[in-house]
Each structure stands twice: as C-alpha cells, then as structure tokens.
Amino acid sequence: QVQLQESGPGLVKPSGTLSLTCTVSGVSITSNSWWSWVRQSPGKGLEWIGEIYKTGTTNYNPSLKSRVTISLDKSRNVFSLRLRSMTAADTAVYYCAKTVSRFDPWSQGTLVTVSS
Amino acid sequence: QSALTQPRSVSGSPGQSVTISCTGSTTNVGAYRFVSWYQQYPDKAPKLMIYDVSQRPSGVPDRFSGSKSDNTASLTISGLQAEDEADYYCCSYAGNFTYVFGSGTKVSVL
Numbered sequence: 001q002v003q004l005q006e007s008g009p010g011l012v013k014p015s016g017t018l019s020l021t022c023t024v025s026g027v028s029i030t031s032n033s034w035w036s037w038v039r040q041s042p043g044k045g046l047e048w049i050g051e052i053y054k055t056g057t058t059n060y061n062p063s064l065k066s067r068v069t070i071s072l073d074k075s076r077n078v079f080s081l082r083l084r085s086m087t088a089a090d091t092a093v094y095y096c097a098k099t100v101s102r103f104d105p106w107s108q109g110t111l112v113t114v115s116s
Numbered sequence: 117q118s119a120l121t122q123p124r125s126v127s128g129s130p131g132q133s134v135t136i137s138c139t140g141s142t143t144n145v146g147a148y149r150f151v152s153w154y155q156q157y158p159d160k161a162p163k164l165m166i167y168d169v170s171q172r173p174s175g176v177p178d179r180f181s182g183s184k185s186d187n188t189a190s191l192t193i194s195g196l197q198a199e200d201e202a203d204y205y206c207c208s209y210a211g212n213f214t215y216v217f218g219s220g221t222k223v224s225v226l
Contacts, residue, residue, distance in 0.1 A: 036215075038217075045119060045205065045217055045218070045219050045220045046154075046162065046205050046207070046217040046220070047217065048207075048214070048215040048216065048217060051213075059213035059214060060214075061117065061214060062117055062214065063117060095161060095162075101150040101152070101167065101168065101209065102150070102152035102164055102167035102168070102207070103152070103154070103162070103164065103207070104164035104167070104173065105164075106161040106162055106163070107161065108161050109161050
C-alpha cells in the first residue's frame with residue numbers, strides 16, 4: 001500500500017531554513033496525484049502548506065507562498081519542502097500526504113522546533 | 117484564507133448520534149464538492165473519513181456520513197462508540213488551487 005515517511009532535522013534556528021523530504025513508497029511519484037505538505041502547530045489545527053505535481057507544477061498557501069518551495073526528485077521517488085526565514089510561529093508537526101482532492105494517506109508527522 | 121469554522125467540541129453518549137458542522141463561504145465549501153473530513157487521535161496523523169462531501173473510503177464504518185448545504189458541510193457519527201472520541205477536521209478546496217482546513221472539533225463520548 002501507499003506509504004509516506006518524512007525526514008529532516010527536528011530543530012531549526014530562528015531565521016534559518018527548514019528542509020524536509022518525504023519518501024513515497026507503494027506508488028510512483030509520477031502517478032496522477034498531487035503531493036502535499038501540511039503542518040499542525042502544537043495544540044492547534046491543520047494548515048495546508050502547498051502541493052506539487054509530477055510535472056513540477058506547484059501551488060502554495062498564499063500566507064506562506066513567499067517563504068516556501070516544494071520540489072520533487074523522480075529518480076528517488078521523493079518530494080521536498082523548504083521553508084525560509086523560520087520563526088517560533090513555524091514550530092509545528094509537519095506532515096506529507098498524497099492529494100487527489102483529499103489528503104490520503106498521511107505520513108506519521110515530524111515535529112520541527114524553531115529555537116536557538 | 118481563514119480557517120473554516122467548526123464547534124470546539126461536541127459530545128454524546130454511546131449509541132447516540134452527533135453532528136459536526138463546518139461553515140465556510142461561497143468561495144470554498146459553498147462552491148465545490150471537494151469537502152473532506154479527518155479523524156485525529158492524540159499524537160497521531162489524521163485519517164481520511166469522508167471525501168467529496170459524502171464518500172466513504174473503504175474501511176471507514178458506515179456510521180460516519182457526510183453532507184453539505186450551502187456554505188456548511190456536516191459530519192454525522194451515528195451509533196457513537198468509545199473509539200470515536202478524537203479530534204475531527206474538515207477541509208475544503210478553496211479555489212485558485214488552494215485548500216483550507218477547519219478549526220477542529222473534539223468529540224467526547226460520555
């Protein structure tokens with residue numbers, strides 16, 4: 001079955017850049033799906049960050065668009081997130097998910113803390 | 117892009133029905149049938165329960181159902197069970213290739 005697993009550092013310094021990778025298994029990243037990043041601040045709700053298609057086409061949450069880049073590597077079957085100029089407000093659990101008008105399945109999530 | 121509005125909490129006794137509302141606007145919930153619902157246990161990833169307003173993925177019990185009227189979508193849990201105690205989030209396509217989530221609702225089983 002389709003599984004997603006994110007990887008990356010759990011601690012980022014203020015003003016630094018977050019880099020996370022989502023490894024997809026059970027399906028090719030070149031299938032007819034979009035691939036999304038979603039985050040959840042501690043004790044808060046879910047926030048869609050953005051998505052990417054196999055062609056490299058991306059869509060971003062307008063509130064984060066100026067700081068976000070999502071990319072994909074077809075040879076490794078992974079897609080990645082870069083979020084620049086991190087602040088404490090970006091501390092959250094970050095998830096990746098397969099997207100076809102809904103998010104399913106999800107990765108297990110990774111906590112990213114912004115702190116010096 | 118404001119979050120969709122959900123009640124902070126709803127509760128019910130085992131066997132009862134509860135309904136969670138998800139209120140948006142004419143630019144999201146009211147405009148598209150791409151409304152989905154997610155169940156989330158503490159420290160776990162969300163799980164898809166309903167998609168395209170009322171479609172249930174395989175493996176999701178049929179006591180979970182979804183509907184939509186104008187700018188408000190709803191998730192109903194019939195025959196409430198102890199294992200249904202969790203947080204629930206709605207999500208809607210919001211146009212311009214973007215998505216917006218709801219604020220989340222905690223379901224308690226009394």
